[in-house]
Amino acid sequence: MRRSNLVDRCAVCDCNTVYVQKDFNRTLGVSIFLAGAALFLICAWKNRLVEGTLVWAVFVVADGLLYKFLPDVTICYKCYTQYRQVTPNPDNQPFELGLAEKYDPLDKRASAENPAAEWKGR
Ligand SMILES: [Zn+2]
Numbered sequence: 258m259r260r261s262n263l264v265d266r267c268a269v270c271d272c273n274t275v276y277v278q279k280d281f282n283r284t285l286g287v288s289i290f291l292a293g294a295a296l297f298l299i300c301a302w303k304n305r306l307v308e309g310t311l312v313w314a315v316f317v318v319a320d321g322l323l324y325k326f327l328p329d330v331t332i333c334y335k336c337y338t339q340y341r342q343v344t345p346n347p348d349n350q351p352f353e354l355g356l357a358e359k360y361d362p363l364d365k366r367a368s369a370e371n372p373a374a375e376w377k378g379r
Pocket residue numbers: 267268269270271272333334335336337338
């Protein structure tokens with residue numbers, strides 16, 4: 258029995274291939290990293306390297322935990338629609354470049370409208 262909010266195909270373009278990735282806020286991640294680095298530098302400047310290293314370690318662990326508990330976001334290969342707050346689908350795979358090329362409509366159109374490709378094949 259399937260849950261109704263489980264995403265295994267795109268509701269927008271009916272593409273049946275989606276991928277999952279961490280819904281990671283890059284700015285937040287970088288901010289935490291920079292705050293830790295700044296505190297470490299202040300401690301180093303005050304000649305407190307042990308405390309500085311501990312503070313740095315705490316920030317690194319906090320960053321790692323944040324990443325670990327971040328929700329997944331499911332994204333459509335074709336139209337890049339993002340699905341949040343959905344039941345994680347164990348069938349969904351992380352992003353694959355090969356699949357992205359396969360479902361990229363720009364790529365498809367380019368090969369279809371390229372007469373040289375067909376001419377070359379004859
Ligand atoms: Zn889509």
